[in-house]
Amino acid sequence: MDSVLTARLARQRQNQRYRQRATTSGIGPRFQRQGREMLAFCSNDYLGLAGDPRLAEALAKGARRFGTGGGASHLVCGHGEAHERLERRLARLTGYPRALLFSSGYQANLGVISTLLGRGDVALHDRLNHASLLDATRLAGARLERFAHRSADDCAERLASLAGQRRALVVSDGVFSMDGDVADLDPLVAQCERQRAWLMIDDAHGLGVLGEEGGGTRQAQGIAPERIAATVGTLGKALGTQGAFVAGSEALIEALIQFSRPYIYTTSLSPALAWATLTSLDIVRDEPERRAHLSSLVRRFRHEVSSLSEFDLHLMPSETPIQPLVVGPSWRRAPGERGGNEAAALALTAALQEAGLWCSAIRPPTVPEGTSRLRFTLSAVHTHDDLDRLLSGLFEAARRLSRTGRSV
Numbered sequence: 273m274d275s276v277l278t279a280r281l282a283r284q285r286q287n288q289r290y291r292q293r294a295t296t297s298g299i300g301p302r303f304q305r306q307g308r309e310m311l312a313f314c315s316n317d318y319l320g321l322a323g324d325p326r327l328a329e330a331l332a333k334g335a336r337r338f339g340t341g342g343g344a345s346h347l348v349c350g351h352g353e354a355h356e357r358l359e360r361r362l363a364r365l366t367g368y369p370r371a372l373l374f375s376s377g378y379q380a381n382l383g384v385i386s387t388l389l390g391r392g393d394v395a396l397h398d399r400l401n402h403a404s405l406l407d408a409t410r411l412a413g414a415r416l417e418r419f420a421h422r423s424a425d426d427c428a429e430r431l432a433s434l435a436g437q438r439r440a441l442v443v444s445d446g447v448f449s450m451d452g453d454v455a456d457l458d459p460l461v462a463q464c465e466r467q468r469a470w471l472m473i474d475d476a477h478g479l480g481v482l483g484e485e486g487g488g489t490r491q492a493q494g495i496a497p498e499r500i501a502a503t504v505g506t507l508g509k510a511l512g513t514q515g516a517f518v519a520g521s522e523a524l525i526e527a528l529i530q531f532s533r534p535y536i537y538t539t540s541l542s543p544a545l546a547w548a549t550l551t552s553l554d555i556v557r558d559e560p561e562r563r564a565h566l567s568s569l570v571r572r573f574r575h576e577v578s579s580l581s582e583f584d585l586h587l588m589p590s591e592t593p594i595q596p597l598v599v600g601p602s603w604r605r606a607p608g609e610r611g612g613n614e615a616a617a618l619a620l621t622a623a624l625q626e627a628g629l630w631c632s633a634i635r636p637p638t639v640p641e642g643t644s645r646l647r648f649t650l651s652a653v654h655t656h657d658d659l660d661r662l663l664s665g666l667f668e669a670a671r672r673l674s675r676t677g678r679s680v
């Protein structure tokens with residue numbers, strides 16, 4: 273076995289796709305990494321709650337009161353008071369009658385799609401949907417089709433071509449994780465209603481961040497909850513803990529409890545974490561200034577970084593804390609270089625790291641060829657001084673590398 277795997281690993285290295293984990297210590301966004309202080313702009317801790325001492329306190333209290341582990345699945349004896357309270361609060365936050373906890377977003381997506389669809393059914397995905405939604409479709413045995421990114425019209429055409437012969441579930445991210453843009457829900461909802469398709473929104477990056485009360489993409493766009501059959505949210509991003517949930521109607525939640533194998537055959541989420549997440553929800557409700565500060569960081573980042581287009585580095589149209597900067601074609605190191613700019617994205621990221629700034633380089637196959645990018649994520653724990661550091665590091669790296677890049 274090992275020789276087969278070693279050959280496969282070697283190919284991965286050859287293709288410059290070999291990935292390594294960086295071990296950090298400390299609490300984000302200020303990490304120590306290999307003895308060096310790093311300021312991170314790559315986590316999904318959008319409200320800065322993952323390091324909030326109030327959550328640490330609540331987690332410890334929850335552990336003393338309910339234990340660290342759920343001990344069993346929800347249907348045996350693993351469904352405790354903390355889970356029950358959290359489900360009610362999540363339902364209220366998202367505007368649905370009920371919510372159901374899962375241990376991760378990956379699992380929640382698998383749980384919903386495999387319960388709603390089977391062989392012969394179709395899941396119609398936005399082209400840029402998260403990998404977990406695509407995997408869930410394959411594991412459900414349903415047919416996977418895609419529509420053009422954010423295009424309700426293309427979605428409608430594809431639905432029409434199914435001519436109502438198959439059960440169809442339309443699936444879209446709320447906020448798209450690699451581009452940072454947002455689904456246009458109103459036309460999408462209207463098309464699904466017209467053609468009697470079900471609609472599911474994965475709002476992992478919108479929950480807690482978008483909407484007046486942090487209720488997510490749906491709330492931000494003023495769509496009534498009953499018009500979206502299932503909404504998935506995660507606890508590990510803006511809410512700063514771990515786990516996920518599905519929100520929907522009474523019937524949807526009961527069906528998941530009865531039929532969803534990824535719900536039934538797994539140990540319940542840690543009750544201590546469920547308890548701590550209640551404190552996250554208090555903070556989401558009581559401290560809207562976190563969302564306001566985050567928006568002001570996003571606006572300033574966009575305003576200042578827009579002038580990097582002079583160096584052929586381009587902001588994407590995103591108003592969310594996910595801010596990709598695409599490396600343009602003039603950064604190509606060699607005429608034959610695949611995609612034109614993968615090496616430059618890596619070089620820019622490395623230069624930022626030298627300056628103690630941590631962002632991720634996103635390359636194919638995660639994004640299409642030719643759209644390699646630096647992906648920055650902003651958080652309410654970043655200060656304007658942190659942003660100053662990032663901006664000066666970024667301009668400095670662009671100035672320095674674009675010269676060497678072009679002279680090659």
Ligand SMILES: *Cc1c(COP(=O)(O)O)cnc(C)c1O
Nearest residue numbers: 376377378402404449476506508
């Ligand atoms: C992060 C993410 C998930 C997975 O959630 P986990 O709780 O981390 O497993 C699912 N969907 C989207 C869109 C995500 O960004």
